[in-house]
Amino acid sequence: MARGIALIQGGSRGIGLHFCKLLLSSRYGAKVIATCRDPQSATDLQTLKEQHPDGLSILRLDVTSQRDVQDTAQVLAQHYGSLDLLINSSAMLHPTGKGETSLREVSAEGLSLALATNTIGPLLMAKYFSPLLLKGRGAFGAQSSDRSKQHNGIIVNMSAKVGSISDNGLGGWYSYRISKSALNMATKCLSIELGRGKNKVICVSLHPGTVETDLSRPYHKNVPKEKLFSPERSVTYLMAIIDSLNMDRTGRFYSWNGTELQW
Numbered sequence: 439m440a441r442g443i444a445l446i447q448g449g450s451r452g453i454g455l456h457f458c459k460l461l462l463s464s465r466y467g468a469k470v471i472a473t474c475r476d477p478q479s480a481t482d483l484q485t486l487k488e489q490h491p492d493g494l495s496i497l498r499l500d501v502t503s504q505r506d507v508q509d510t511a512q513v514l515a516q517h518y519g520s521l522d523l524l525i526n527s528s529a530m531l532h533p534t535g536k537g538e539t540s541l542r543e544v545s546a547e548g549l550s551l552a553l554a555t556n557t558i559g560p561l562l563m564a565k566y567f568s569p570l571l572l573k574g575r576g577a578f579g580a581q582s583s584d585r586s587k588q589h590n591g592i593i594v595n596m597s598a599k600v601g602s603i604s605d606n607g608l609g610g611w612y613s614y615r616i617s618k619s620a621l622n623m624a625t626k627c628l629s630i631e632l633g634r635g636k637n638k639v640i641c642v643s644l645h646p647g648t649v650e651t652d653l654s655r656p657y658h659k660n661v662p663k664e665k666l667f668s669p670e671r672s673v674t675y676l677m678a679i680i681d682s683l684n685m686d687r688t689g690r691f692y693s694w695n696g697t698e699l700q701w
């Protein structure tokens with residue numbers, strides 16, 4: 439029996455794809471549902487499916503479509519009835535692929551698309567999947583021995599340190615920074631609402647470090663080699679944080695090394 443059921447939203451590439459790999463490995467033995475916009479062109483995910491035909495399911499979901507999110511939640515409700523872990527991994531830096539360096543580059547379209555993908559999408563995922571997470575078996579995280587503090591599910595919102603308002607010393611990257619700050623506020627609100635009932639869901643924001651993926655590609659040459667993590671390395675760190683989560687740690691923003699980041 440799979441140890442738990444995990445949904446990786448944005449599983450086609452980068453960090454999301456490596457979460458799928460690690461959760462499918464014998465270490466976790468999870469049932470993994472990976473979502474992405476175009477399963478046919480997600481070749482790495484399809485290869486993973488060949489290796490784990492029973493463990494991995496791939497579903498089409500564009501996180502900017504409320505209808506897609508709602509329909510996918512219905513499919514999961516029918517097939518599984520509950521969920522233990524939701525990782526919202528999908529995001530975009532900016533439709534141009536590069537963050538704005540000054541106000542001159544800010545556009546309504548860029549800001550709207552970043553917010554739709556990075557903030558509104560993950561919050562809608564929480565809206566439609568929290569009923570399933572509230573029925574989870576608490577298969578991930580560090581379960582508390584105190585029954586009143588036991589959790590059923592976990593929501594991980596993949597955030598970014600540049601979304602920390604108190605850490606912002608450089609400015610720029612308006613759309614991405616704003617979308618991640620707002621995502622962090624969503625994490626906080628969710629942790630309160632989903633932490634007060636008899637059944638509970640832990641909600642955290644995580645910063646993965648600077649990771650060698652398509653999203654950060656334009657900036658790789660500026661990052662010292664030892665500070666540019668492979669997706670495997672980052673996901674190993676992030677999974678160690680997820681393994682340590684309990685209700686005392688909900689509603690917070692953690693960096694890859696486990697330290698708490700200020701909002």
Ligand SMILES: NC(=O)c1ccc[n+]([C@@H]2O[C@H](COP(=O)([O-])OP(=O)(O)OC[C@H]3O[C@@H](n4cnc5c(N)ncnc54)[C@H](OP(=O)(O)O)[C@@H]3O)[C@@H](O)[C@H]2O)c1
Nearest residue numbers: 448450451452453475501528529596598648649651653654
């Ligand atoms: N890489 C870094 O250095 C870094 C640093 C800090 C935070 N993060 C965060 O870590 C998370 C993962 O980033 P990454 O580096 O792995 O990025 P990535 O390799 O560029 O992957 C982005 C993922 O988001 C998906 N996506 C984009 N728009 C979508 C939409 N509308 N609907 C559904 N999926 C969509 C992509 O799917 P498609 O294949 O369909 O395009 C892809 O799976 C993001 O939240 C990012 O902000 C990354």
